[in-house]
Amino acid sequence: MKKIAVIGLGLIGGSLALELKKNSWVTIYGIDKNPEHLEKALERGIIYEKAELDIIHEMDVVIIAVPVNIIPELSIQVLELIGENTLVFDVGSTKAAVCDAIRNHPKRKNFVALHPIAGTEFSGPEAAIYDLFTKKVNIICEKELSSPEMIERTISIFENLKMRNVFMDSPVQHDKHIAYVSHLSHISSFMLGKTVLEIEKDEKSIFNMAGSGFASTVRLAKSNPETWTPIFLQNRDNLLKSLEEYIKNLNQFKDILTRKSADDVLNIMEDTNRIKDVLAGIKHE
Amino acid sequence: MKKIAVIGLGLIGGSLALELKKNSWVTIYGIDKNPEHLEKALERGIIYEKAELDIIHEMDVVIIAVPVNIIPELSIQVLELIGENTLVFDVGSTKAAVCDAIRNHPKRKNFVALHPIAGTEFSGPEAAIYDLFTKKVNIICEKELSSPEMIERTISIFENLKMRNVFMDSPVQHDKHIAYVSHLSHISSFMLGKTVLEIEKDEKSIFNMAGSGFASTVRLAKSNPETWTPIFLQNRDNLLKSLEEYIKNLNQFKDILTRKSADDVLNIMEDTNRIKDVLAGIKHE
Numbered sequence: 141m142k143k144i145a146v147i148g149l150g151l152i153g154g155s156l157a158l159e160l161k162k163n164s165w166v167t168i169y170g171i172d173k174n175p176e177h178l179e180k181a182l183e184r185g186i187i188y189e190k191a192e193l194d195i196i197h198e199m200d201v202v203i204i205a206v207p208v209n210i211i212p213e214l215s216i217q218v219l220e221l222i223g224e225n226t227l228v229f230d231v232g233s234t235k236a237a238v239c240d241a242i243r244n245h246p247k248r249k250n251f252v253a254l255h256p257i258a259g260t261e262f263s264g265p266e267a268a269i270y271d272l273f274t275k276k277v278n279i280i281c282e283k284e285l286s287s288p289e290m291i292e293r294t295i296s297i298f299e300n301l302k303m304r305n306v307f308m309d310s311p312v313q314h315d316k317h318i319a320y321v322s323h324l325s326h327i328s329s330f331m332l333g334k335t336v337l338e339i340e341k342d343e344k345s346i347f348n349m350a351g352s353g354f355a356s357t358v359r360l361a362k363s364n365p366e367t368w369t370p371i372f373l374q375n376r377d378n379l380l381k382s383l384e385e386y387i388k389n390l391n392q393f394k395d396i397l398t399r400k401s402a403d404d405v406l407n408i409m410e411d412t413n414r415i416k417d418v419l420a421g422i423k424h425e
Numbered sequence: 426m427k428k429i430a431v432i433g434l435g436l437i438g439g440s441l442a443l444e445l446k447k448n449s450w451v452t453i454y455g456i457d458k459n460p461e462h463l464e465k466a467l468e469r470g471i472i473y474e475k476a477e478l479d480i481i482h483e484m485d486v487v488i489i490a491v492p493v494n495i496i497p498e499l500s501i502q503v504l505e506l507i508g509e510n511t512l513v514f515d516v517g518s519t520k521a522a523v524c525d526a527i528r529n530h531p532k533r534k535n536f537v538a539l540h541p542i543a544g545t546e547f548s549g550p551e552a553a554i555y556d557l558f559t560k561k562v563n564i565i566c567e568k569e570l571s572s573p574e575m576i577e578r579t580i581s582i583f584e585n586l587k588m589r590n591v592f593m594d595s596p597v598q599h600d601k602h603i604a605y606v607s608h609l610s611h612i613s614s615f616m617l618g619k620t621v622l623e624i625e626k627d628e629k630s631i632f633n634m635a636g637s638g639f640a641s642t643v644r645l646a647k648s649n650p651e652t653w654t655p656i657f658l659q660n661r662d663n664l665l666k667s668l669e670e671y672i673k674n675l676n677q678f679k680d681i682l683t684r685k686s687a688d689d690v691l692n693i694m695e696d697t698n699r700i701k702d703v704l705a706g707i708k709h710e
Contacts, residue, residue, distance in 0.1 A: 257636040277633055306633055317628055320621050321635040325642040331674040332613050333700040334693065335667065336605050338674075340703075343602055347703045348562055348591055350606040351542040355704050356641050357610040362701045365694035369687055376682055382620065383679050387672060389616040389623075394668050397661055402654055408619065409650035415618040416647045418625075418632045419640050 144201040145191065147171040147214065149181040150367070151259060152231050153205030154268025156301075157186045162270065163300045169195055180265040196221035201297075204230035209370035212241035219247040227290050229254050233318065234374045235281045235311035249287040252294045253311060255279045255318070256303060263364035278303040281311040319378035324386060326360045326368055327379070333361035429486040430476065432456040432499065434466040435652070436544060437516050438490030439553025441586075442471045447555065448585045454480055465550040481506035486582075489515035494655035497526035504532040512575050514539050518603065519659045520566045520596035534572035537579045538596060540564045541588060542607070548649035563588040566596040604663035609671060611645045611653055612664070618646030 144160060146153045149172045157168050170187030172178050178190040196202060202218055204211055211232045218228055219242065229252040230238055239253050258276040260267065278298045283291050295305050308314050336358070340346045372379055396404040429445060431438045434457045442453050455472030457463050463475040481487060487503055489496055496517045503513055504527065514537040515523055524538050543561040545552065563583045568576050580590050593599050621643070625631045657664055681689040 257634055259636065259638060261638075276636065279634065308630070313628075314634075317631045317634050320624050320628075321631055321639045324620070325617065325639045327675070327678060328613055328617050329642050330694055330697050331671060331678055332610065333697045334674050335609070335671045337697065337700060337703075338670065339605050339667070343598075343605075345593070346602045346606055349542055349564065349599075349602050350703065351544065351561065353544060353546075353645050354606045354610045356644050357614050358700055358704065359641050360638050361694075361697050362704065363694075365691050365698065368694060369691045372682060372690055373685060373687055376685065380679060380682060382624070383675065383682075385623065386616060386620045387675050387679070389619050390612070390668065390672050390675070393612055393616055394665060394672070397657060397665060397668075400658060400661065402658055405657055406650050406654045409615055409646075409648075409653060412615050412618045412622065412646050413650065415622060415643055418622075418635065419643065419647065 142166045142200045143169065143198055144203065145169045145171055145196060145199045146187065146203045146205060147218070148204065148206035149177045149186065149265045149268075150205065150364075151263050151267040151272075152256070153203060154181060154184075154186050154265040155258075155270070155272040156203060156205065156231070156256075157181075158268055158270055159273060159301050160297070161186075169199070177265050181268075184265060184268070186265055186268055193217070193221060196226070197223050199223075199226055201293075202226060202228045204228065204232075207367055207370045208232040208234045208237065208374050211238045215242050215251065216245060219245050219251060222247065222250060226250055227252065227293050229294060231256055233322065233371050235279075235314040237374055239282055239285075239311040243285065248285050250290055252283070252286045252290055253281045254294065254298075255281070255314065256298065256301075257322070261359050261362040263367060273298075273301040273303050276303055278305050279314060280305055280307050281314055282309065283307050284309075315375050316378045319375050319382045323371060323375055323379050324382045326363060327372070327383060328386065329358050329360035330363075333358045427451045427485045428454065428483055429488065430454045430456055430481060430484045431472065431488045431490060432478075432503070433490035433492075434462045434471065434550045434553075435490065435649075436548050436552040436557075437541070438488060439466060439469075439471050439550040440543075440555070440557040441488060441490065441516070441541075442466070443553055443555055444558060444586050445582070446471075454484070462550050466553075469550060469553070471550055471553055478502070478506060481511070482508050484508075484511055486578075487511060487513045489513065489517075492652055492655045493517040493519045493522065493659050496523045500527050500536065501530060504530050504536060507532065507535055511535055512537065512578050514579060516541055518607065518656050520564075520599045522659055524567055524570075524596040528570065533570050535575055537568070537571045537575055538566045539579065539583075540566070540599065540603070541583065541586075546644050546647040548652060558583075558586045558588050561588055563590050564593050564599060565590055566593050566599055568592050569594075600660050601663045604660050604667045608656060608660055608664050609667045611648060612657070612668060613671065614643050614645035615648075618643045 169191040454476040541563045
């Protein structure tokens with residue numbers, strides 16, 4: 141039976157473990173510095189047993205699913221411990237830092253830098269669910285630095301999860317793009333939530349009036365700050381750029397609304413309506 | 426059989442018609458200046474037949490579900506035409522303008538100013554669906570200006586739709602609150618969509634990477650500009666205020682991110698996480 145270590149048993153690590161267990165015959169060992177996470181993962185049958193890094197050399201696959209600020213150093217540490225045929229991959233939401241950290245490591249070919257684009261606003265092993273990855277996209281960066289065999293095994297694992305693998309040469313490009321289509325959404329959502337919570341202090345009845353549109357737009361403001369703080373800091377430059385453009389657009393809208401220019405208000409929305417075509421391809425939650 | 430006229434057969438008018446037809450024995454007459462909407466509504470069995478305003482005097486109930494810039498004048502026009510026992514209500518997303526327009530009308534007591542807080546990002550009679558209103562909130566403004574009988578009939582209609590009726594004395598307060606929990610969400614979503622579409626011009630592959638979080642946050646950017654332009658203009662002052670506060674919060678976040686202050690980034694998100702409790706009460710879509 142194949143042996144898999146999952147380091148970090150949160151939403152992503154936990155859901156991956158559940159899915160791997162469901163789709164194949166594997167033994168999953170859980171490593172997490174939070175003892176409660178380990179207990180919860182055992183209780184829910186997410187892992188076979190809890191472990192420490194000293195088991196790494198026996199593993200067929202090691203999955204690194206910890207916060208992105210920990211990933212670069214931990215990846216090096218794991219590479220030092222693995223056997224010759226161990227596949228290691230990380231699932232972090234940023235890719236430049238980890239790719240930089242391991243680029244010249246002698247065991248770089250055992251590592252695959254990837255990002256399964258999936259998630260919910262919940263966190264911890266209690267948030268782990270089946271089908272989180274189904275029909276979603278898995279980005280694999282710098283594949284030429286991994287051995288063809290490791291890439292093949294990775295592709296097979298994620299195809300088993302019904303994901304579509306997409307190759308992206310540059311981790312720097314990955315981080316730039318993901319700032320716009322993922323990280324910025326989280327900030328816009330958090331700040332919308334903050335704005336409405338602030339006004340609510342004086343206007344007690346306001347949330348009676350919140351509907352499903354508000355719920356959808358503000359959903360990501362429930363996300364885990366411990367996960368997202370390191371992501372925002374690590375992708376800071378790209379995120380600041382995207383945030384600047386977002387604020388510029390909001391100010392532009394404010395200006396045309398101030399001028400009561402109905403045509404401009406209409407046009408700006410009509411132009412943006414073509415986001416429909418883009419969203420048609422994304423599985424909703 | 427009770428006779429109901431629905432003026433405006435879009436998402437809200439159409440869905441109301443479907444639900445009224447399902448829950449009671451009624452004949453529904455459709456009025457819409459768009460002939461395609463009328464044909465579509467006939468085809469889908471949303472209305473029994475198409476009609477003009479000259480039928481208003483025979484109606485038991487008249488529902489006004491047109492864009493909010495049309496509602497005030499049309500409401501006066503309808504009140505001129507009704508019989509003594511006709512109940513008239515509008516379902517617009519702003520309430521101050523319509524309440525102002527009819528406040529001193531001799532038939533004001535036949536009118537109920539209300540706002541069923543429900544919707545999707547789709548529009549037109551093809552978007553009309555069952556259960557749109559189930560478990561949602563229906564705000565009734567200035568109820569003391571309607572006759573007790575008309576209020577009672579309104580309550581009964583919306584309870585049949587499984588809605589919770591909430592009374593709110595001031596239409597001005599309604600418009601202020603709804604700016605924050607509905608109208609602002611639409612702008613934040615539209616401008617997020619715009620920002621990402623703009624960067625996409627140069628970065629063709631970006632939408633490969635958009636996940637369900639982005640889809641959720643940007644969902645409202647698919648909304649109908651013809652519906653929302655008049656809402657934004659009519660609620661302009663409140664909306665400008667909320668937009669200003671939203672931009673202020675985004676700038677604050679940008680500042681702490683620029684300063685790389687991990688504690689501040691974490692705290693601002695942790696404080697906002699309590700939006701969870703608020704959202705727990707809202708039915709998601």
